[in-house]
Amino acid sequence: MMRLELVKRPQRSALFSALSPFIAFALTIIAGAVLFALLGVNPLTAFRIYFVEPVSQVWQLHELAIKAAPLILIAVGLSVCYKANIWNIGAEGQFIFGAIFGSAIPVLFPQFEGPLVLPLMLLLGMVGGAAYAAIPAFLKTRFNTNEILTSLMLVYVAQLFLDWLVRGPWRDPQGHGFPQTIQFGDSAVLPELMPDAGRANWGFVFALVAALLIWILMGRMLKGFEVRVLGSSPRAGRFAGFGLSRMVFFAFLLSGALAGLAGISEVSGAIGQLQPVISPGYGFTAIIVAFLGRLNPLGIIAAGLVLALTYLGGEAVQSALGISDKVARVFQGMLLFFVLGCDTLIHYRIRLIGLALTKQEGAAKLDAAPKLKEAR
Amino acid sequence: MSANHDGANLLEVRGLTKIFGTLTACDHIDLNIAKGEIHALLGENGAGKSTLVKMLFGSLEPNSGEIFWNGQAVRITSPGAAKKLGIGMVFQHFSLFEALTAAENIALSLDDGSPISSIAAKARALSYSYGLPLDPDSLVGDLSVGERQRIEIIRCLLQTPQLIILDEPTSVLTPQEADKLFETLERLRSEGKSILYISHRLEEVKRICDRATVLRHGKVVGHCNPREETAASLARMMVGNEVQAVVRAPVDGIETAQPLLEIRGLTRKPATPFSIPLKNISLNVRAGEVIGIAGVAGNGQGEFFESVSGEVLQQDAASVRIRGKDAGGLTITGRRLLGAAFVPEERLGHGAAPRMKLSENLLLSRHATDGKAFVGAGGMVKSGAIYAASQRIIEAMDVRKSAPDPEAAALSGGNLQKFIVGRELDRRPSVMVVNQPTWGVDAGAAAHIRQALIELSRSGSAVLVISQDLDELFEISDAIAVMHNGELSKPMPIAEATFEKVGLLMGGAEPGHAEHTLETA
Structure with a gap:
């Protein structure tokens, strides 16, 4: 008889820290194959349609970049929160408020044009996201409320507020009653990177730059050190003279600003106007991206591309095989589940143990030990 | 009193080996513990003591070797298995949940589903009968290290073990508390229980232990009767050479030296219902001297350290002054910038x-x-x-x-x-404040740290040491003050201080009265 045992490693394993996302991805593929087989589809065909076909042409890569940009932008901000042990679950709401704040310029002042419009919109988007994130930060520092609950609940407030805006005060009067704002003017649209090749816009560049800056912040700067100390041992952080309340605001404002930037980039780039739903759950999927990327900004870039692919693949299998595009959600969920599971391997190793180790075996081991030592 | 050496061994260990990577932490360890004896396990940091007892308690699995319990070969695969055999352990680093009460912590480890109230009553009764008074309803987070240790001991005793492993138990106790613990241990021995006693304190090993096994670099270097050895000979076995005694040169002209750390009427309300309020504490530490603060665990030392370090700010900016500047309103960073340095109790x-x-x-x-x-x-x-x-x-x-x-x-x-x-x-630093500088630190390292603190003061810094280890304070301090119930006595010059005088103050004698009785004595 055998049993599995988790044995704590003396130090965290750098190897498994790097391998864990790949193991998780492999396990997701295996579980996905079972899932497709149960749905009556040949798994190989399904995987080709899900993971390969959506990225087989240049314009499709542009679509991938469009989906990946908000995921990466939000996830690098969240990685700072999570490293600080602060649980911002409300990036979706901050994304929406960034979009609303930034859209105020083209919606309320459509006649205002010129090169200043876009930078102002982006800036307002960051302000909007940060301001919305400041609410749970304030509640946490002032009343010690649980930020997981407050930030999550504020997502629904944001969604309903946006819904009300586009049906009510901000509705396009010439829009035949559709719940949406006017189309943004030309100077309020985020330019495409290579208009001849595909639709990808500057949002992807923002994401890469943000990831790089956060990587430097976390790995090389005193502020990043402060984040890591307060996240891993708050009492040692206090001894170091770092303030926890200041950190709560820093992490929320930073991640809120990045989510807001993602929101306004999405609206002014890919969509071009405000509508009741502007995100297929980017703010929540970004949580998976953050963990799949090991809370490391460079890892998050890769993870963001992988999760973007699950969106595209979901659409692809729906049109090609008639499987619900909810399968994308299933893949995202499985990925997060396996990533968190595989993280155990960083601090523990798995050992197989024979339950009935006889005395003879023990004696044999005893004999073997000195030889081992001599060999060394 | 005498150990039963003739009786069968309760625990026999043969050739126990544990390898971590390239390091052989325990190398063919042999150890016999008889019924009804207190057996000392001696060794420096990293000698393999903790690894050995972790294997005995089932937290680690040996690479090779055998363990016999009452003559039967056994495999101890988990702490649960160890408890079932009758092995209890009190760890040096406690495993307690701070947000739970003492009784709840005990209930968690008993795992037998009996109601908290009955466990609390049992724990209270047991703690008083063994002279280790404990309030089972107090929150662990509000207890001192010494009090937390009592929970661990009581928790262990409640499981009626045959063999009790104690890792550095007196490192957090006052002499009086340690005496009580020794009484408890002797009583347990008279009840036929065996004790494996891990310590660096050679004097107490000589005092209460029947036999000793000495480890060095993962190997057994000797078995001996500690009563027939001197502290120096035991230390030599442990370290491999003589431990250097701490040297404290007398200082001249200290009376006129500049006070670098001044505490004036420091008062602090209790932060939680269980913490100790600080009452009007005043103290000067001058350039060139080491002041020691003695006291039983949980008499406000932690609160005092927080207030002096700036982890907690004071209303009155002048209540803490560093190098002549008001620092009461400064954060720990601000105080460090004035030249102060701090070492807290928990590492x-x-x-x-x-x-x-x-x-x-x-x-x-x-x-x-x-x-x-x-x-x-x-x-x-x-x-x-x-x-x-x-x-x-x-x-x-x-x-x-x-x-x-x-x-x-x-x-x-x-x-x-x-x-x-x-x-x-x-x-x-010009001001150094240290809380428990050598808690759980072996003799060689402790001497090194103490010598370094003395040298710092002699180079012109003010050093304030808070410690529950009286030997240590007498070794390094130029004057000793005693903290009791949030109040601080006047510092006593080391030439006038004795264990008895300090012990009286630690026990709560009024500072004024104590001085008076001393004069008449």
């Missing part, structure tokens, strides 16, 4: 971040004071500079480690403490 999680490298832990307390050296333009950390500085400290303090720049948690307690003290000494 892991307070003085150091466990999962961070030593070089990063250097930055922890010195990012502001050494801002120019360690942090460059725009807040970039100069990792080369902090690595070089941490290596300098590691060398100066003789910190033993397994990797060039390991995580703090990977170091043994004594070695980490040497690093944390060395981190502050390296700054040459």
